[in-house]
Amino acid sequence: MSSIGFYLGLVFSGIIIKNVLLSQFLGICPFLGVSKKTSSAVGMGLAVTFVLVLASIISFAFYYLVLVPFQLEFLRTIAFIIIIATIVQLIEVLLKKYMVNLYKSLGVYLPLITTNCAVLGIAILNINNGYDLLGTIVYALGSGLGFLLVILLFSAIREKLELHDIPKALKGLPIALITAAFMSLAFIGFGGIL
Amino acid sequence: MVYTLIIFVVLGLVLGLILAFASKKFHVATDPKLDEIVEALPGANCGACGYPGCAGCGKAxxxxxxxxxxxxxxxxxxxxxxxxxxGVEASGSAVPLVARVKCNGTAANAQQVYEYTGANSCLLAKNSFSGMKACNYGCFGLGTCAAACPFDAITMIDGLPKVNPKKCTACGVCVKACPQLLMELVPQIQRVFVNCNNLEKGKAVMEGCKVACIKCKKCEKACNYDAIHVGLVAAIDYAKCTNCGDCFRVCPTHAISMKEGEVVVTQPVVEEKSSCGSCTGCSSN
Structure with a gap:
């Protein structure tokens, strides 16, 4: 199970085949909310990737060190939620103190991640799929990069759409949702490769 | 069951304590005045000020x-x-402003040199051979300002933006949106305006637009208050202008308009003797 091929497959499936946004439909709120400009979309993507990896590791540790020995696996959802919320808050405080520039560029997106279900979703999927620690890290990283890739593509398309003559009823969010649907169709086409 | 309670109480306590400790330990001192300013703002986060939300505006x-x-x-x-x-005076902020457009180039007034069929964006039109109008400084009438206005105050009428003064909040979004730099914020009490932004000389201007400023300087001579000057184009100093309308009456091309109550008049009622106002604009070329 723990061959290099397995981990490469995990990265690939995280980025493309089981893309969090377009195949699993997790984290749609920031996907639609923060994709008007490529620059902010990249910021959001990087922030999500960072939090995803960190949150997955800590939830993994908490699950196997605390919840499993006490047979409390069924409470993992609620435990992970508070852990993720705490991590995001902690990162925000630390960034504000030590990395002001990064804090400023992430801006409002950092607290938004607290309620990003992609982070919780990946943390739970890692447990459900029975990945080991390395698998957890690799899959979280792959999913984060998948999020970054898709939100970047989507924001680039939306920037172009702004300049085009779109029927009045479809302007703004409707055309964005239709675009997202087509992108999702394309990504679902990868399903079953691995 | 007991373990569940203990573990989750401990988890909550530990995480809460970590956060409390972190917020004390890594506290970044901010000026209380900053918080007070953000508090005083409406908190609607509409972005009309041009900053990302009220917190951004308060910081600026x-x-x-x-x-x-x-x-x-x-x-x-x-x-x-x-x-x-x-602890400063709010003076200067007392003058309420309103947006207006510095062009009167309707389809009837301004000549078109080609038919523009591209995307509905003034910026794209500007990049296509400086626009479809003969005048390179005028309004394209594609409504980029109207689309940008967050308060729906601008409507496109006869190929020109019309600002609804009741809806306009003078946020300045349209001023930034116009690629021709035609929108300006003026005092609401101001009634006389120059409706031209063409910086070329008289003859070249006249070929492209009927109501353009031809730089004849008649307005400058007519003004008793030193309030209007013709540099590259006639411009009114709103601080000095008394809205007497002398410049409006002498302008040979009706590039200056005057508001009578709610109605904007572009041509004086007085009959003109001939179309040539002996402005000597033609001889300067």
Missing amino acids: IFEGQAPVNSCPVGGGPTAEKIAAIL
Whole structure:
């Protein structure tokens, strides 16, 4: 199970085949909310990737060190939620103190991640799929990069759409949702490769 | 069951303590005045001020990058509150502003040199051979300003933006949106305006537009208050202008308009003797 091929497959499936946004439909709120400009979309993507990896590791540790020995696996959802919320808050405080520039560029997106279900979703999927620690890290990283890739593509398309003559009823969010649907169709086409 | 309770109580306590400790330990001291300013703003986060949300605007005001009256929604009362916090006078913010367009190039007035069929964006039109109009400084009439206006105050009428003064909050979004730099914020009490932004000389201007400023300087001579000057184009100093309308009456091309009550008059009622106002604009070329 723990061959290099397995981990490469995990990265690939995280980025493309089981893309969090377009195949699993997790984290749609920031996907639609923060994709008007490529620059902010990249910021959001990087922030999500960072939090995803960190949150997955800590939830993994908490699950196997605390919840499993006490047979409390069924409470993992609620435990992970508070852990993720705490991590995001902690990162925000630390960034504000030590990395002001990064804090400023992430801006409002950092607290938004607290309620990003992609982070919780990946943390739970890692447990459900029975990945080991390395698998957890690799899959979280792959999913984060998948999020970054898709939100970047989507924001680039939306920037172009702004300049085009779109029927009045479809302007703004409707055309964005239709675009997202087509992108999702394309990504679902990868399903079953691995 | 007991373990469940204990573990989750401990988890909550530990995480809470970590956060409390972190917020004390890594506390970044901010000026209480900054918080007070953000508190005084409406908190609608509409972005009309041009900053990302009220917190961004408050920060800019606090750092002196934005005036105390930056918030178009809060208006005067908010400006006074913020001025009180910062200990400065809110003077200057008392003059209410309104947006207007510095062009009168309707389809009838301004000549078109080609038919533009591209995307509905003034910026794209500008990049296509400086636009479809013979005048390279005028309004393209594609409505980029109207689309940008967050308060729906601009409507496109006869190929020109028309600002509804009741809806306009003078937020300045349209001023930034216009690629031709035609939108300006003027005092609401101002009634006389120059409706041209063409910087070329008289003859070249006249070929492209019937109502353009031909730089004849008649207005400059007619003004008794030193309020209008013709540099590259006629411009009124709103601080000196008394709205007497002398310049409006002498302008040979009716590039100056005057508001009579709510109605904007572009041509004086007085009959003109001939179309040539002996402005000597033609001889200067």
